[in-house]
Amino acid sequence: MLRNTSSEDISFYEVELRQAVMTAFCNVLHGSRLPPMTVLSMAAEALGSVYKEIYDAHRGDNACPCGWQPDPRVDIAMLQTALAMTARILPEPDLRRMATVGRA
Known part of the structure; x- marks a missing residue:
């Protein structure tokens, strides 16, 4: 569990993130008319890009002080x-x- 974060808080943030992703997905899907799997692939690429940016922020001399060590x-x-x-x-x-397990 995350430090100082209750399971209720985690559930709230999971729902919030899911709604944000779903809203972005629907906006791109309806605005672009691209196939759903293309838009989902774009969402996966966006998440990979976010991971890379956060990874970079936790490396080097000016790294984030939170203590997370990305692997x-x-x-x-x-x-x-x-x-x-x-x-x-x-x-x-x-x-x-x-499979039949008995008789009625």
Whole structure:
């Protein structure tokens, strides 16, 4: 958990970020008429660009004093996992493929 941040605060900020991303996505989608996957790829590139900028701000002589030490290999893997877990679509249950477990 983040220091001095409650789970309620984290939930609030997750919703706030999601709404901001969804608003930007819809604005680009409707304004450009690009396919949804193209716009989603652009959003992923934007997030990568934000990570790079934050990474740069935490390196060198004038680094941010917060103490975070970026590790691109670990950080990017964590971002990929978060994307995969959140976006994963679970198959709908299909009674025709379920094993019979008893009798009614």
